[in-house]
Amino acid sequence: MTTESDRLLITRVRKNDQAAWAELDKRYRGRLTAYVRRRLKDHSSVEDVVQETFIGFNNSLANYDDKRDLQTWLFTIAAHKVTDQLRKMGRLRYQTGADADDEMMVQSADDRQRVASSLARSAEQREREEAALGLALAALVRDLQAKGEWAKVMALELLYVKGWGNAEVAAHLKRSEQDIANLKFQAKKRLHDHLTAANLSPAVFPELQE
Known part of the structure; x- marks a missing residue:
């Protein structure tokens, strides 16, 4: 579930509050960057993919249900952006083990709604x-x-x-x-x-x- 803090933040973001956008960036950019960096060997693309994640979130705001966990939603978008980038680079590869399990959890998170404690442990x-x-x-x-x-x-x-x-x-x-x-x-x-x-x-x- 989205925390009350995130819910209030999204309400402000929807009003195009620039301070709220800055807070969203500060709150989640580091975690998204770490996630994308682990999956892209070409680190010169990391910032672009993270920025595309925020743009994708902005584009999805009209359909975003704040009952969804915000971090899960952002990581789901990031997973799709990483896949798009790997396809562009012609380096989409089969993943095994922990990386594959982690990727599948992120991509299916919207259905299963990973618990907040699990997400926090992963981020830590x-x-x-x-x-x-x-x-x-x-x-x-x-x-x-x-x-x-x-x-x-x-x-x-x-x-x-x-x-x-x-x-x-x-x-x-x-x-x-x-x-x-x-x-x-x-x-x-x-x-x-x-x-x-x-x-x-x-x-x-x-x-x-x-």
């Missing part, structure tokens, strides 16, 4: 995973900065933030593809070790998978 877990990855990346970047290895910092940014491929990064930085591949391997190994130490599975982060 995603936030924990994102925080752990952020700490690992920050530690790695600090070490490279301390050594004055700025080219490596830039390479990691292009690889993991921009989503560039090895060949593209190598050409941009005028380095060999082998140099970039070695850096990527070392970074993945360090991030993998950090997440394992934090009792998290690196498998939840597509950017650590080949």
Whole structure:
């Protein structure tokens, strides 16, 4: 069920209250971004998909029933937008295990109405995973900065933030593809070790998978 806070927020959004839209964005953008990031290896598309989710919600407002859980509805829209993006990229793939179960729960949530506690636990877990990855990346970047290895910092940014491929990064930085591949391997190994130490599975982060 939608919380009273969300219900009041939607009432204001329907009146085109810009402060309400800003609050909606603040309340849900982080969770939606974490959800989309887990499913799109091309992270340069994440913000676009999240923005399309909010646009899709705006377009559905006329038919939105506030008896539905707001977060469930937003995640359902996001799931469809992710599927659309994967189709555009020609990378729609069969999912198995936990990811497949999670995807199915989101897509069928409107029928089954997942309980709020389950949604909260999922959001908390995603936030924990994102925080752990952020700490690992920050530690790695600090070490490279301390050594004055700025080219490596830039390479990691292009690889993991921009989503560039090895060949593209190598050409941009005028380095060999082998140099970039070695850096990527070392970074993945360090991030993998950090997440394992934090009792998290690196498998939840597509950017650590080949």
